[in-house]
Amino acid sequence: LEKAQGGSGTLVGGVPGVEPAKVVVIGGGVVGSHAITMALGLGADVTVLDRSTTVLGQLSQTFGPALKTVYSTKAALEKHVLEADMVIGAVLVAGAAAPKLVSRDLVSRMKAGSVLVDVAIDQGGCFETSKATTHSDPTYIIDDVVHYCVANMPGAVPKTSTYALNNATLPFALALADKGAKKALLEDANFLPGLNVIGGQVTCEAVATALGYDYVDPKVALEQAKTSAAA
Template identity: 60%
Template sequence: MHIGCPTEIKVREYRVGLTPAAVHSLTERGHSVTIQAGAGLGAGFSDADYIAAGAQIGDVDAVFAADMIVKVKELQADERARLRKGQTLFTYLHLAPDTPQTQDLLASGATCIAYETVTDRNGGLPLLAPMSEVAGRLAPQVGAWSLQKANGGRGVLMGGVPGVGPADVVVIGGGVVGTHAARIAAGMGARVTVLDLSLPRLRQLDDQFGGVFGTRYASPANIAELVTQADMIVGAVLIPGAAAPKLLTRADLSTLKPGAVLVDVAIDQGGCFETSKATTHDDPIYEVDGIVHYCVANMPGAVARTSTIALGNATMPFVLALADKGWKAACAADPHLAAGLNVHEGTLTNEAVATAQNLDWVAPETLL
């Protein structure tokens, strides 16, 4: 199979879909790989590294001539126009809040498999997890920067100093993002509380971290109480493939401390605060009613080398399966990979996306 890997064109997106190690594994199995010139530079991989691994270096036309496109972020409009019937796309899609992208992918006739809805035998999301870990660990870091007075925040230091208390951080969601955010925020010296709807998960966090941070049940009343005390609120909720629920309305902002910071890690799925809108690394924050919002939609791109290697470790078995067998046989052999199928030749195959956009859909297994 011919696999193409383009340069990411989203603003300040430095990750790349294939590492030289992945290229080596593919070419060793007899596949051909075309990497767009300069695609890996932001992650520290030169064109020479890819050539040494067996890849060809080409322009964007050569890349999109491939049978399968492997990348990181969802295709931008110019890229979507290059897709064709019979081609396989393997990347993050986050379709639920993005109707234009959904319509373009349906019109392309391509087969589109989303990293974020591939599952594992434990019910996890193995291709979302590494980037969730990165985003979770970044959230307190960028939130601490946003809290600085020069950036519009309250001017509160995360760990405080002797005689002055630390920042109060509330993390809504106790999954991968929330757990890593809480660990880092607590490590920075903040006073941290994690809210989640799953009592077993809260027990697990208590057992695992032994009081490093507090836990509370995510009832509306508890959320309403804790956010009024918070200097920073990290939105870390996820409904796989679906639009994120709105946890705070604009009216709720009036109950927060002036200069408090909202870090919305769910922004790829539409955001979990009513006032959230996607931002970029060039212009990451904005203010609504005195509250600072950080809503960068590709947070892990800021640490591109770490993120690229972590993502590559997770995607490599699936990339190899798709290349060796083709999308249909690979998905038929692996129901977890089949769960990633979102679009096939003009048909939507993900229920959560269909529900979010009021569209018809078919179950992936009916196409295998």
């Protein structure tokens, strides 16, 4: 949002007598809730859009009246995107390409100097004008709107992100080492949904749909692989 970076020259939290930036978060999951925490912490005027009333209710309970919660419709999305100084795309369809929620036409009508942050860029991005960028060259401008679309954003803080990833994955790595992959997959219900491909067959339905492959139930594929190995 800084003028030197192509933004509108708006301070996120404002100052006494000057209103703060309007931040719109699309998606209220893990990424969205953390974005809300940061934006509210900086003093922004924050609105979140989501299609789950359960998620919106949980966010409302967590953040209270400081956060505006809006059920996401096409009309609501357009209204809030056009009013925003910053839009954070935090949508996720597990294993599948992210939906394009903000069209190029809508981007062209946004305020000059506003900012789009596409956290879904690793799965194709949720803005039609998004393209992956790097930490060394993180932004570009289309229709006077600054786009930040860095793939692997946690890579900016590799020490912290690696420790966090290790903490979350170590128990699973140990189980795989102790049991072997196939036994762990069959015995532990937490593993099976993470199987994407085995024996040349796609066992994640979202991936199969997104890439145009036939989907095979992971249990069936595992048994087929077991039979093939025995033969």
